[in-house]
Amino acid sequence: MTSMSKVFWQMTKERVRQVTQLIEIDLGVIAVLVIMRLLGRISTDDVLGFSTLFGLITVMVGFIAQAQSQEQVWVQNRWRLVPIADWKLYCASTLSNLATSVYLWAVIAAITTVEVLVSGNKGNWSNTGFTMVASVLVLVLVMLLLLWTLISLEHMLITMITDFLPGMQEKWLRCVIIFASILVSLKLVDWFFSGLGWLIKVTGITGASLNSSMTIDGAGLTMHGTVLADLWLSTGVFAAAVLLLGALNCFLLSRWVETKQTPTAV
Structure with missing residues (x-):
C-alpha cells in the first residue's frame, strides 16, 4: 500500500507548480506596472490598485485550476488505481488543495504587503x-x-x-x-x-x-x-x-x- 503522505506530497508538488506559474505571470504584470510608474505613465495608487486586482484574478484562476485537479483525482486511473484506501486518497487531495491554497494566498499577500510598504501607505493596524x-x-x-x-x-x-x-x-x-x-x-x-x-x-x-x-x-x-x-x-x-x-x-x-x-x- 502507498502511504498517504507520498500521495499528498506528489499532489501538492504538482499543484504548487501549477499555481507558481500563475504567480510568475502576476509578477510579470507587476513589473510592467512598475516600469510604467517609473516612466510617469501611472501613479503609485494605480500600481497598487492594478496589482491588487491582478492578485485577486490570480487567486481565482488558481482556485479554478485546483478544483479541476481535484476533480480529476476522482475519475482518473492515475490516482484511483494507486494502492491506497479511498478515504486516504480523499484526505490527501483535500489537504493538498489546502496546502496549495495557503501557499498561493501567502505569496500574494506577501507581494501586496511589500508593495504597500514600498509605497509608504502603511495604514493603521x-x-x-x-x-x-x-x-x-x-x-x-x-x-x-x-x-x-x-x-x-x-x-x-x-x-x-x-x-x-x-x-x-x-x-x-x-x-x-x-x-x-x-x-x-x-x-x-x-x-x-x-x-x-x-x-x-x-x-x-x-x-x-x-x-x-x-x-x-x-x-x-x-x-x-x-x-x-x-x-x-x-x-x-x-x-x-x-x-x-x-x-x-x-x-x-x-x-x-x-x-x-x-x-x-x-
Missing part, C-alpha cells in the same frame, strides 16, 4: 494579541477545508448522477445537473448548521457569534464581545461540518464514483 491572530488563522484554515469539502461533494454528486443516468453527457443536461448538485450540497450544509444550531440552543451553549461585532475606524480594527470564545465555537462548528461531509464524500468515492478511464489508458 490594531494591536491584536497573538492568541487572537492564531485563532483567526485556525478558523480560516478550517473554513477553507470546508470549502474544498463542499467542492468535492459537488463534484462527486455530478459524477454519480451522470454515470447513473444514461444520456446525461450533453452539455445543457450537465449544466442542469451541476446546478442541481450545487443546490443539494448547499441544502445539506443548511440542514447541518440548522441542526447544530438547535443542538447548541438546547444544550445552552453560548458564544459571541450571536452578539459580537467589530468596528473599523481611523484607529484600526476594534472587536467587541467575547470574540475569542466565538472564534473557537465557530471553528468547532466548521470542523464538525468538515468531518461529517468528508465522511459522506469518502462513502460516495468508495461506492458510487467510478473512474472514467479504462485500465489500458494508464
Whole structure:
C-alpha cells in the first residue's frame, strides 16, 4: 500500500507548480506596472490598485485550476488505481488543495504587503494579541477545508448522477445537473448548521457569534464581545461540518464514483 503522505506530497508538488506559474505571470504584470510608474505613465495608487486586482484574478484562476485537479483525482486511473484506501486518497487531495491554497494566498499577500510598504501607505493596524491572530488563522484554515469539502461533494454528486443516468453527457443536461448538485450540497450544509444550531440552543451553549461585532475606524480594527470564545465555537462548528461531509464524500468515492478511464489508458 502507498502511504498517504507520498500521495499528498506528489499532489501538492504538482499543484504548487501549477499555481507558481500563475504567480510568475502576476509578477510579470507587476513589473510592467512598475516600469510604467517609473516612466510617469501611472501613479503609485494605480500600481497598487492594478496589482491588487491582478492578485485577486490570480487567486481565482488558481482556485479554478485546483478544483479541476481535484476533480480529476476522482475519475482518473492515475490516482484511483494507486494502492491506497479511498478515504486516504480523499484526505490527501483535500489537504493538498489546502496546502496549495495557503501557499498561493501567502505569496500574494506577501507581494501586496511589500508593495504597500514600498509605497509608504502603511495604514493603521490594531494591536491584536497573538492568541487572537492564531485563532483567526485556525478558523480560516478550517473554513477553507470546508470549502474544498463542499467542492468535492459537488463534484462527486455530478459524477454519480451522470454515470447513473444514461444520456446525461450533453452539455445543457450537465449544466442542469451541476446546478442541481450545487443546490443539494448547499441544502445539506443548511440542514447541518440548522441542526447544530438547535443542538447548541438546547444544550445552552453560548458564544459571541450571536452578539459580537467589530468596528473599523481611523484607529484600526476594534472587536467587541467575547470574540475569542466565538472564534473557537465557530471553528468547532466548521470542523464538525468538515468531518461529517468528508465522511459522506469518502462513502460516495468508495461506492458510487467510478473512474472514467479504462485500465489500458494508464
